[in-house]
Amino acid sequence: MLKVKNICYSYKNKKEVLKNITFSAKKGQITTILGPNGSGKTTLFKCISGLLPDYKGEVEFDGKLINNLDFKERAKIFSVVPQEHTPPFAYLVFDVVLMGRANYIGIFSTPKKEDYKIAEEALEFVGIKHLKDIPYTEISGGERQLVLIARALAQKAPVMLLDEPVNHLDFRNQLEVLKKIKEIAKDRNITVIMTLHDPNLACLFSDYAVIVNSGKKIAEGKTSEILTEELIKKLYKVRVKIYSLNGHRIICPLI
Amino acid sequence: MKEIKIFLIFISPLFIGWFALFLGAYKISPFLIIKILIDNTFHIFHLNNTPENAIVIDIRLPRVLLAGLVGIALSCTGAVLQGIFRNPLIDPYILGISSGAAFGCAITIGFLGFIPLQVNAFIFAVLAVFLTYSIAKIHGEITKLSLILSGIIVSAFFTALVSIIKFLVDPHKLQAIVYWIMGSFSLADWSKVKVALIGISIGIIPLYFMRWRLNVISMGEEEAKALGVDVKKERLLFIGFSTLAVATATSVSGIIGWVGLMVPHLVRMVVGPDHKLLIPLSATAGASFMIIADTLARSLTTFDIPVGIITALTGAPFFVYLMKYKSKEVWGKHA
Numbered sequence: 001m002l003k004v005k006n007i008c009y010s011y012k013n014k015k016e017v018l019k020n021i022t023f024s025a026k027k028g029q030i031t032t033i034l035g036p037n038g039s040g041k042t043t044l045f046k047c048i049s050g051l052l053p054d055y056k057g058e059v060e061f062d063g064k065l066i067n068n069l070d071f072k073e074r075a076k077i078f079s080v081v082p083q084e085h086t087p088p089f090a091y092l093v094f095d096v097v098l099m100g101r102a103n104y105i106g107i108f109s110t111p112k113k114e115d116y117k118i119a120e121e122a123l124e125f126v127g128i129k130h131l132k133d134i135p136y137t138e139i140s141g142g143e144r145q146l147v148l149i150a151r152a153l154a155q156k157a158p159v160m161l162l163d164e165p166v167n168h169l170d171f172r173n174q175l176e177v178l179k180k181i182k183e184i185a186k187d188r189n190i191t192v193i194m195t196l197h198d199p200n201l202a203c204l205f206s207d208y209a210v211i212v213n214s215g216k217k218i219a220e221g222k223t224s225e226i227l228t229e230e231l232i233k234k235l236y237k238v239r240v241k242i243y244s245l246n247g248h249r250i251i252c253p254l255i
Numbered sequence: 256m257k258e259i260k261i262f263l264i265f266i267s268p269l270f271i272g273w274f275a276l277f278l279g280a281y282k283i284s285p286f287l288i289i290k291i292l293i294d295n296t297f298h299i300f301h302l303n304n305t306p307e308n309a310i311v312i313d314i315r316l317p318r319v320l321l322a323g324l325v326g327i328a329l330s331c332t333g334a335v336l337q338g339i340f341r342n343p344l345i346d347p348y349i350l351g352i353s354s355g356a357a358f359g360c361a362i363t364i365g366f367l368g369f370i371p372l373q374v375n376a377f378i379f380a381v382l383a384v385f386l387t388y389s390i391a392k393i394h395g396e397i398t399k400l401s402l403i404l405s406g407i408i409v410s411a412f413f414t415a416l417v418s419i420i421k422f423l424v425d426p427h428k429l430q431a432i433v434y435w436i437m438g439s440f441s442l443a444d445w446s447k448v449k450v451a452l453i454g455i456s457i458g459i460i461p462l463y464f465m466r467w468r469l470n471v472i473s474m475g476e477e478e479a480k481a482l483g484v485d486v487k488k489e490r491l492l493f494i495g496f497s498t499l500a501v502a503t504a505t506s507v508s509g510i511i512g513w514v515g516l517m518v519p520h521l522v523r524m525v526v527g528p529d530h531k532l533l534i535p536l537s538a539t540a541g542a543s544f545m546i547i548a549d550t551l552a553r554s555l556t557t558f559d560i561p562v563g564i565i566t567a568l569t570g571a572p573f574f575v576y577l578m579k580y581k582s583k584e585v586w587g588k589h590a
Binding site (some may be wrong): 049050053070071072074075076078079080081085087088089090091092095098099100102103105107108109111112135177 | 341343345397399461464465466467468470473474475477478479480481482483484485486489492523526528529567
């Protein structure tokens, strides 16, 4: 169980972008941080993953306080799938996945047989083994996202953090990538935390949602229960009607 | 097929070095070269007092070895620096490291004869790379362009300082500084080979073992941190060892530019960007490249042209080629 307690953050000399955010995320579940652009989702994400270390508050994993871990120890708990990303060199897909093992490979060392095996397995699990020997710069955006997810899997960390994993992807790739993420959470019993800005995708794929607006948490709970017409209106200033179809909730904007 | 190419690049310095030993004003047969080399290790043919032996062992061999070592230093550090700065358009020369080291050497030659050349070269090379790095950092971020520009600024600054020294020293020392800065192996001897071997080994061997880390760090600071790498600390190690190798190379051969830019690119074209292969192959390809350039420098004309001129004549057009025709790879998508 990952617990986030009273996180506050302000960029240098500016007003607070995160105010007292508290929530927890369970193993084997997808917890989505949902909110409109500029709500503080990405800042919260960076505080949890340790990229913005100077926040106030506490992050706890399995009862252990993990605020002050160094990068190496932190990478044993969190794997991170980044949002924006331009690699400078055309590494092969396999080499990119292998980088997930960096934490286990000493600075004066190179990957061992075991690392190759784990990277291979991660590729297979995500279902992109056929891309193994293709330059990472020559595959589609959806495939690239899957490669980064495979890399995160190879890291063998109990918590996986994904920042807007389906941004810039087309309709089909959004579904493919999110389906894969759901499979990972269930099969590997990993705590998945991701940020999204589309409430429909949050409804379809996540178990739990933390709703953030202007740096404050305004709601938290099972996705199927808390996403109401009033909440969406408050959050996005859009009037919607929520329909139920085969047990799924579909949020339809009224235009 | 790729394995064959890798193997050929790997052993190329042996063959090219052998060629370089029998090419020259005094004709020596290729087989005699091998005989002389064997004789100097096992003493079976008793060729010790022949003029051929003196030419090969005292003149050509140290020169070829020195060129090879300097080629290794410049190419390896070129590949390392391109990796950690995620910038394919840089090398030790463009970052101003060579100019800083050159200034350190020039002061030693001019005024501070009591401090070893290499020590001063290293101190000012460190200063230069520190300046380039700090100037390039704008709002906590280093862009491809800001890094190149700040390298140019730092280079210009140290070159101007060298000019002041040239202006102040007596003409005898002036000649030594001018000729040495143009970059040349014509003054190679065994003592220089020894110095180069020690300094360059201390710099390059750790870089070789750290090479896989370059893959991770080249993905960018935030990503590498998330993968568990202490980027700040490791980058410092990479820059420190690189600077040591470059300072040593500059102290024995002057300023030789562009090699560190070209060789890693050529190797990447053959084996791809994985640093696990790129670093060792840049070393051997760099040695071969430098030996070829130096052999051309001493045999194209009756004069011994400074080898720095040869590398600049090939390097400048190569830079233009990269900038214009490889723009997508060099600048990325958001140029």
